[in-house]
Amino acid sequence: MSRQELARFLRDRRERLRPADVGLPAGSRRRTPGLRREEVAALAAMSVDYYVRLEQARGPRPSPRILDAVAGALRLTEAEHGHLVRLAEDAPAPAGPVRRVRPHVANLLERLPGSGAIVTDATYTVIGWNPLARALYGNLAAKPNLARRYFLEGHRPETGSGAEFGHIAVARLRAAADRYPRDEPLRRLLAELRAGSEEFRDIWRAHPVHAPGHRTKTVVHPEVGRVRLHCDVLTVPEDDQQVVFVTADPGSSAERALRHLVHE
Known part of the structure; x- marks a missing residue:
């Protein structure tokens, strides 16, 4: 990881903290926002x-020990603390993200007919999916990058959680930019997003950090209407990939809608 990225992350988090956030008096003569280095x-x-x-x-x-102390001083979340540790690693950056799906992961997708499942690489590009995921998300082969879909193509079927998705996507891409600084396809994607989306630029400047986990969303589908779905993420750390499982509550109208899409 780059020392410059570590330095930028520390400055960003320091400048976002107010004295009151850490129990300090506001005082006077603060010419810049955030805490002072001292x-x-x-x-x-x-x-x-x-x-x-x-x-x-x-x-x-x-x-x-130093990283733990700094994380505590800056009031970092668990996800941000982990990001700080990764930034401080001295391991050489790999050339680029893995853009293939391991056979055992691909087989897993096919064994879950009642759940939608996709595999995304580090650039938030869908590189594997099952039939239900295709029915939910449309032609994934033609438009595989979820960040490009969201920020540039207006593909926003979710209601009430779009802003959250934007922060998740930018956090994933920022982490990828840190890990793969020499990957040319990633550079082109980021340049395209910066040029085409003010929202992307604003979120990028906020330097979001997100840990994968459970998320509930409502999707408006052109055929079955509004469906309330659960998203759970399984990480594939050796390939820097994520498997996203999309399910519905048992016995719900959303589950019936998923069954309809599977058997249509």
Whole structure:
């Protein structure tokens, strides 16, 4: 990971904190938003010079103890703390994300006929799906990138959770940009999104971090109407991929709608 990315992440999170967030008086003469570096250093029980070097991408790789202390001082969430640790790793960046589906993962999709299932790579491109997922999401082969669909093509079938999806997509792409800085297809995708979507640019500047987990959403489908669905994510860490399972509550109208789409 790049030391510059680590430094940018620390600066961003420091500038987003208010003194009241960490129990400090607001005081006066604050010419810039957020905490001062010396305040973060004091909260983390480290020297100001050491913390300044972290924000300036200088000095040795920080130890796990230092990272834990900084995460506590900046009030990072669990997902943000994990992101901080990954940014501090010295391992060389891989050339690019894995864009193939392992056979055992592909077989898993076919064994779940009552659930929609897709596999996304690190760039939020769908690289595998089962028939129900295709019925829910349309022609995934022709338009496989979910971020491009959302930000550039206006494909927003969800109600009440679109903003959440936008932050999830940008968090995934930011993480991919950190891991694969030399991947040309990813660079082109990010350039396209920046040029074509003010919403994408705004969320990107916020530097969101998101941990995969459970999510409930309502989808408006052209054939079966509004369906309330659950999304659960299984990570494939060795390939930096995610398997997303889409299910409905047993006995619900949404479950009947999914059965209809499977058997149509």
